[in-house]
Amino acid sequence: ACVSxxxxxxxxxxxxxxxxxxxxxxxxxxxxxxxGSSNVGLVSYLIEHRADVNAKTIAGKTPLHVACRSLTAPPIIVARLLNTFADCNSLDACGETPLHYA
Structure with missing residues (x-):
């Protein structure tokens, strides 16, 4: 559901x-x-149900890394993640922060 x-x-x-x-x-x-989607409501729903906004993939990417790299995610998704204490300085396995992806 979240992929789509x-x-x-x-x-x-x-x-x-x-x-x-x-x-x-x-x-x-x-x-x-x-x-990484364009669905702000879906991001908000997951956050409201206590999804971990700082969860890391095997490659060290957080949801903020994914949103910053996405060509379709609206800036409000980045803002929503930051407003719920997503770590904007989190390093992935390559040593890159979400700002590197933006």
């Missing part, structure tokens, strides 16, 4: 017991995929 940016499906899955912070094999959690 579908808030409605995310809500249905969550109501059925889906865990907010379950990572895939690369460590990406739903909040990472949502941060």
């Amino acid at each position: 940016g579908n808030l409605w499906i995310a809500r249905v899955l969550r109501s059925g017991g889906a865990v907010i912070d379950t990572p895939d094999q690369f460590g990406y959690q739903p909040i990472h995929f949502a941060a």
Whole structure:
């Protein structure tokens, strides 16, 4: 649901017991995929349900890294992550911060 940016499906899955912070094999959690989408409501929904805005992938990327790199994520997603204490100085495995991706 988060890969496709579908808030409605995310809500249905969550109501059925889906865990907010379950990572895939690369460590990406739903909040990472949502941060790279254009769906501000989906990002807000995950944050409201206590998604970890500083979760790191195996490569050390946080949702803020993903949002800053995305060509489709509106700036409000970056602002929403920062307003919920996303670490803007977090280094990924290559030593880059979200600003490097912006």
